Amino acid sequence: MAEDRAPVTRRRADARRNIDALVEAAGAVFATSGVEAPAKEITDLAGVGVGTLYRHFPHRADLVKAVVESGIDAVAQAGPALAAGHPPAEALRLWARRFTELIATKRGLASALQSGDPAFRELPGYFLRRLGPIVADLLDAAVTEGTVREDLGAEDLLHALTMLSQPAPGRGIDHNQRVVAVFLDGLRHDPAR
Amino acid sequence: MAEDRAPVTRRRADARRNIDALVEAAGAVFATSGVEAPAKEITDLAGVGVGTLYRHFPHRADLVKAVVESGIDAVAQAGPALAAGHPPAEALRLWARRFTELIATKRGLASALQSGDPAFRELPGYFLRRLGPIVADLLDAAVTEGTVREDLGAEDLLHALTMLSQPAPGRGIDHNQRVVAVFLDGLRHDPAR
Amino acid sequence: MAEDRAPVTRRRADARRNIDALVEAAGAVFATSGVEAPAKEITDLAGVGVGTLYRHFPHRADLVKAVVESGIDAVAQAGPALAAGHPPAEALRLWARRFTELIATKRGLASALQSGDPAFRELPGYFLRRLGPIVADLLDAAVTEGTVREDLGAEDLLHALTMLSQPAPGRGIDHNQRVVAVFLDGLRHDPAR
Amino acid sequence: MAEDRAPVTRRRADARRNIDALVEAAGAVFATSGVEAPAKEITDLAGVGVGTLYRHFPHRADLVKAVVESGIDAVAQAGPALAAGHPPAEALRLWARRFTELIATKRGLASALQSGDPAFRELPGYFLRRLGPIVADLLDAAVTEGTVREDLGAEDLLHALTMLSQPAPGRGIDHNQRVVAVFLDGLRHDPAR
DNA sequence: TATGAATGAGGTTTCATTCAT
DNA sequence: GATGAATGAAACCTCATTCAT
Numbered sequence: 169m170a171e172d173r174a175p176v177t178r179r180r181a182d183a184r185r186n187i188d189a190l191v192e193a194a195g196a197v198f199a200t201s202g203v204e205a206p207a208k209e210i211t212d213l214a215g216v217g218v219g220t221l222y223r224h225f226p227h228r229a230d231l232v233k234a235v236v237e238s239g240i241d242a243v244a245q246a247g248p249a250l251a252a253g254h255p256p257a258e259a260l261r262l263w264a265r266r267f268t269e270l271i272a273t274k275r276g277l278a279s280a281l282q283s284g285d286p287a288f289r290e291l292p293g294y295f296l297r298r299l300g301p302i303v304a305d306l307l308d309a310a311v312t313e314g315t316v317r318e319d320l321g322a323e324d325l326l327h328a329l330t331m332l333s334q335p336a337p338g339r340g341i342d343h344n345q346r347v348v349a350v351f352l353d354g355l356r357h358d359p360a361r
Numbered sequence: 362m363a364e365d366r367a368p369v370t371r372r373r374a375d376a377r378r379n380i381d382a383l384v385e386a387a388g389a390v391f392a393t394s395g396v397e398a399p400a401k402e403i404t405d406l407a408g409v410g411v412g413t414l415y416r417h418f419p420h421r422a423d424l425v426k427a428v429v430e431s432g433i434d435a436v437a438q439a440g441p442a443l444a445a446g447h448p449p450a451e452a453l454r455l456w457a458r459r460f461t462e463l464i465a466t467k468r469g470l471a472s473a474l475q476s477g478d479p480a481f482r483e484l485p486g487y488f489l490r491r492l493g494p495i496v497a498d499l500l501d502a503a504v505t506e507g508t509v510r511e512d513l514g515a516e517d518l519l520h521a522l523t524m525l526s527q528p529a530p531g532r533g534i535d536h537n538q539r540v541v542a543v544f545l546d547g548l549r550h551d552p553a554r
Numbered sequence: 555m556a557e558d559r560a561p562v563t564r565r566r567a568d569a570r571r572n573i574d575a576l577v578e579a580a581g582a583v584f585a586t587s588g589v590e591a592p593a594k595e596i597t598d599l600a601g602v603g604v605g606t607l608y609r610h611f612p613h614r615a616d617l618v619k620a621v622v623e624s625g626i627d628a629v630a631q632a633g634p635a636l637a638a639g640h641p642p643a644e645a646l647r648l649w650a651r652r653f654t655e656l657i658a659t660k661r662g663l664a665s666a667l668q669s670g671d672p673a674f675r676e677l678p679g680y681f682l683r684r685l686g687p688i689v690a691d692l693l694d695a696a697v698t699e700g701t702v703r704e705d706l707g708a709e710d711l712l713h714a715l716t717m718l719s720q721p722a723p724g725r726g727i728d729h730n731q732r733v734v735a736v737f738l739d740g741l742r743h744d745p746a747r
Numbered sequence: 748m749a750e751d752r753a754p755v756t757r758r759r760a761d762a763r764r765n766i767d768a769l770v771e772a773a774g775a776v777f778a779t780s781g782v783e784a785p786a787k788e789i790t791d792l793a794g795v796g797v798g799t800l801y802r803h804f805p806h807r808a809d810l811v812k813a814v815v816e817s818g819i820d821a822v823a824q825a826g827p828a829l830a831a832g833h834p835p836a837e838a839l840r841l842w843a844r845r846f847t848e849l850i851a852t853k854r855g856l857a858s859a860l861q862s863g864d865p866a867f868r869e870l871p872g873y874f875l876r877r878l879g880p881i882v883a884d885l886l887d888a889a890v891t892e893g894t895v896r897e898d899l900g901a902e903d904l905l906h907a908l909t910m911l912s913q914p915a916p917g918r919g920i921d922h923n924q925r926v927v928a929v930f931l932d933g934l935r936h937d938p939a940r
Numbered sequence: 941t942a943t944g945a946a947t948g949a950g951g952t953t954t955c956a957t958t959c960a961t
Numbered sequence: 962g963a964t965g966a967a968t969g970a971a972a973c974c975t976c977a978t979t980c981a982t
Contacts, residue, residue, distance in 0.1 A: 183967090713915050
């Protein structure tokens, strides 16, 4: 119907801007008020009407997913890069550090991932599909190398890292990094034990 | 209203029965629907009116606290007993096992403990006050003995155990016991490392 | 739990009063603004909170059904009475008169009955179950007597009466009575035709 | 915006195509979801933006009117033709048959005609203005001939036919034709009665 | 004391309508 | 003229909390 396509692309740019604003605002609001924060709080911060939120993210989980997605890519991509440049166990440790940074600054996301709330039912699956393979590769390499114990699956590890990376009230990210480090120590294979 | 007023003690017994029913029901409902479950769900299960809930537990946190309390005592008391009968590191490990059993079967409690929700603001404090000293004693003994590293505080440890004990969707308590064991391995002091 | 039952009955009376007020208000509002009128309009007229409406009538159809029910009984009961005191064709005509009075003063109900809106899916069934047998008895008697044609089912007749009894904008109930009378004339069995 | 502006007539053709698509789509959607169906549903089916709908049909009633109009002309024109080729009473019967075909396949239109909704306030007037005279002519001829009773006005008749032609859930157009036939039988003048 | 009906604030969601492109 | 993104009012519905009985 529209002979000239130009306006369409222009419009898309506007929409894109709103979508980005929403995801950013949602990230901030989730961090403050949790994943169940009122939609209004998010749209106000994004400077956008409620309708716009629902147009782009019909379900709450869509928005949460977008927020997760917005940070997850860099972490996912870091996996292969670290594997290439470091010995397996070290690569795993460095990757976990990155992962903790991601989760620890996104209060409430992890709890959404395991909340059991039907609205978020798909999220853990998405999360695992996206990061599971990266962890599996890192873990397998270290197990093959013989420096890491083999009795813990990639998903178990991912879940443990997720929980330990949860922001703890009254403590900073250092706390998370410390307990994650302890956990990874425990993961080291030590035949003498 | 009631012409035949039952003796006071009789009433007390009734109240006690209701309180117990409420706490038990709340535990079950929290496990199924999370700590934010509708009050009605709890009172229906307890076979009691909503008013009764509010009489005994004016705030949601009071009820959560009661539920936590109902399981926490045995775990708290187990601390000294285990310390008396086992070497420090082993005592710590056994106690952690008990603790995990408690938390892993109370879905949602840990997340309430760290939810940041103002309604639960007092809970972490209560939790720490109650269990902090027990962990501290077990931990100090092991550090003194030299079998456990000294760079992790009792509260950090308690928090880490709490997170790792969270029920993971699709996995059972075995998962929690496994990752807790890994964590405790990491806690062991190993000068050779 | 409550030893003395008296208060319960008392309370029921209060609730009953609200329910009656709601049904009456709904009848009035449906007549003015149609069956899809905002819930608020109804509760305001009934002098009751929205919550009360939803407690007693969780679905819109429940309320419509109650409104229908509130008038339908007298009409249903009139069937046998008229059959006993009049020749069949006359009984049918008199009953139709009563039926038209009922429907014509409840603007919008009939349209709900055949709206196709999923919310009202059960209503036509309810309506037919309630009145179908009455019409069938009246009709059968007249057919047996030989004064009424036999090629129209009771449900067809009921539906036709319902449609012709719909309040017509700008016309009063006389209009409905007149067209219903014409229809019933058409129903008369006349072998000579 | 558009550098290459198409000739005006070309534009007109496009607009015409859109209008036709909208009316057709509206007819289909009204049949399925009622006259109050979301605008989006209609524009999607027409393959057109919402803005286009509002440009051509600023008010919902305009669209309904267009849909009604699209079918009404043939029926209106059939009046004189039938009057010319048949005896009055027969002409009336045949015309009613055509009318029923029109209404029975346009679910929801008749209810819009008498909904009382301010948005449709003009529709009944339009409907009567268009078809009233046709019915009046047919009716007058039959009354003059002496085969049809004279105590029912053309508008009363039109309204009755409209109601009886309403699609009945679970029944087909046969049902409507049957009850309309009964009604017309009732309309016949029979001095013997 | 216990009850559960009533309340209404607060959140969600839908959709008619506008308007920049 | 056409588009469809954005808007926000308006409706829905749920539930924590109060309070008359």
